[in-house]
Amino acid sequence: MQTKIVDKAYSFRITPNKKQEELINKNIGCVRFVFNHFLAQSKDDKYLSYSKFATQLPKLKKEYNWLREVDSISLQQSLKDLDKAFKRFFKGLGGFPKFKSKKNNKQSYRTQYFKRSSGTESIEIKDNKIKLPKLGWVKFRKSREVTGKIQNVTIRKSKANKYYISVCVQEEVEELPQTDKAIGIDLGLKDFLITSNGEVVSNPRTLSKYENKIARLNKRLAKKEENSNNWYKVKNKLARVHEKVANIRKDFLHKLSTKLIRENQTIVVESLKVKNMLKNSRLAKSISDVSWSKFVDYLSYKAEWYGKELIKIDTFFPSSQLCSECGYQKKEVKDLSVREWECPKCHSIHDRDINASKNILQQGLQLQLASR
Ligand SMILES: [Zn+2]
Structure with missing residues (x-):
């Protein structure tokens, strides 16, 4: 039987405590702020690529101290999103990037998996808890087992004020037996x-x-x-x-x-x-x-x-x-x-x-x- 590596996403509802909830909301706001800040500095003819954006991020964090309270990877992800939006625009695949607003955009942020040299991982799943940067262990409603290697996690707040995660993994799947039906x-x-x-x-x-x-x-x-x-x-x-x-x-x-x-x-x-x-x-x-x-x-x-x-x-x-x-x-x-x-x-x-x-x-x- 042939196997292949595929990208899969698992979605779950999470039940953060009050403190975690506040931090998630703050993080969503910060990600939007960073995106809009660098977008405001860009014009048709003046566009900074991701690497340029990223070198300016520490300066911004010094200026706005509260940016340090949230997941730093998610801020970088936000810049990658902006970079992607610009690349699409220059290829003629999309319009000029738009400012994100609380009202018109998804309330979410994305964080990436990584392993520190000490061996600790940024994201981990144990029983019905997931460890996320800055938030620590958050309870979630595990409706199925997460298999495969975690790549990134998107944390989202819904319109009904509930919180969800989408865990993207790379997973090996085996082809199903062939039939003639x-x-x-x-x-x-x-x-x-x-x-x-x-x-x-x-x-x-x-x-x-x-x-x-x-x-x-x-x-x-x-x-x-x-x-x-x-x-x-x-x-x-x-x-x-x-x-x-x-x-x-x-x-x-x-x-x-x-x-x-x-x-x-x-x-x-x-x-x-x-x-x-x-x-x-x-x-x-x-x-x-x-x-x-x-x-x-x-x-x-x-x-x-x-x-x-x-x-x-x-x-x-x-x-x-x-x-x-x-x-x-x-x-x-x-x-x-x-x-x-x-x-x-x-x-x-x-x-x-x-x-x-x-x-x-x-x-x-x-x-x-x-x-x-
Ligand atoms: Zn007939």
Whole structure:
């Protein structure tokens, strides 16, 4: 079995104590300050590279003593981020770097793993605690074992004022056993997905409950006076429910993508799924669109890790309208209300979504054959 080294990220919620919480908040502020400080000194024609920035950092720390209270590696990381933003700009890949604000940017900072000559490590995990520079040991909710070599950790404060870490590791993974199974997947309207084997995978049941809650809270928020105490209370509650939904979704997408990759050698999906979801609210539509692209993302890197193949087919392929038995195209099936239809040519009776996923599979296998 072949093995390879891959980058993996593990996310956990951490539960810092009051003091640690204050320090995290301070650190996030300092990282933003350093970024903005050096950005303010840069202009189109005058840009300092990371090494120049870094040599000026000690001077800045002397000027602003409070910068010394936080993780010094994270300040350097912030300069690397600024350097990267400039490089993107000069390559024409992005706009001129923007100042970071508390309101518009992620509340986070990143720190790097290193080992001192004395042998102590900057980041360590022991049981359900993680050691981070300046913070010391912080408790976290360990939902799975972290394997591999730690590279860096991002500490993030969410909109609901909860704290999370994302631990990036380099890990050796072993390819999964090869099978001869192939599967086509269609994104459902009512359900999350339908496979060419006729399997229907529903959205996690808890989700609709939370989505109703979000709708109710949004209504309540609209009735409150903006920026009043009660308005903030409802807004915070809303952020918490949103986070819960995001976490449930992520977990669901991870488990499902791993299962599909494990069971199949070839997986075929449509590359960009923009379905006209007339019956769904805008919220539900945006959630399912985001989920789909995330799901395809997960499938893509897991296929790469485990020696499987993901084939993406063109969105313009009329997967719903073709008869998967004889290839006849029935344009009327375009209408989303058509759930079941009969092929006028070969008289097969089709379930709309299962037929579509069978077509997706066939199209994908043709592409696979053509590329060999
Ligand atoms: Zn037919």
